[in-house]
Amino acid sequence: MPKLKVKKAAKKRYKLIAEKRFIRRKAFKSHILEKKSPKQKRNLSKSIVVSKSDTKAIKKMLGC
Structure with a gap:
């Protein structure tokens, strides 16, 4: 059985x-930033924890 490949897109994200x-x-932090308020841009810069419902799919993509 061959080894499972890691999804490169998921690995980067x-x-x-x-x-x-x-x-x-x-x-929504990559472009069209003129119309967004400083508060919105500041909050978009932060990292967040992935929800538990999505964790299983991410583990499968990364081969964890």
Whole structure:
């Protein structure tokens, strides 16, 4: 049986942290920033923990 390949897109987007959870960056921070308030841009810069319902799919993509 061949080894499973890691999904490169998922590898770039998610990082494994303690307690077998993942962190990710928020969307909508790449362009069209003129109309967004400084508060909104500041909050979009923060990383967040991935929900438990998505963790199983991410583990499968990363081969964890």
